[in-house]
Amino acid sequence: MTAWLSVLVPLLVMFFALGMERVESRLRETSVRQDELDELLEQPRPDEVRALFRSGTNRALEMFRLRHRDADGGRPTRRSKVSS
Structure with a gap:
């Protein structure tokens, strides 16, 4: 038994x-x-804060990314994968 x-x-x-x-x-x-989360928390808009409070981080970051995509001229932002 002990061996098993x-x-x-x-x-x-x-x-x-x-x-x-x-x-x-x-x-x-x-x-x-x-860096995305830091920037969101440093420069939030009222709608992003409301989304963060009601729906959580994912929805607030989605709104944040849309704002940055519109500011960059419609180009989608690229997310880099962390390699290990």
């Missing part, structure tokens, strides 16, 4: 770690860039 536990526990920990790596990689891809 000594083999099973490390295997379970290894599979758990591999699963968490996949979850972390998905979260890393969908995360918000720090």
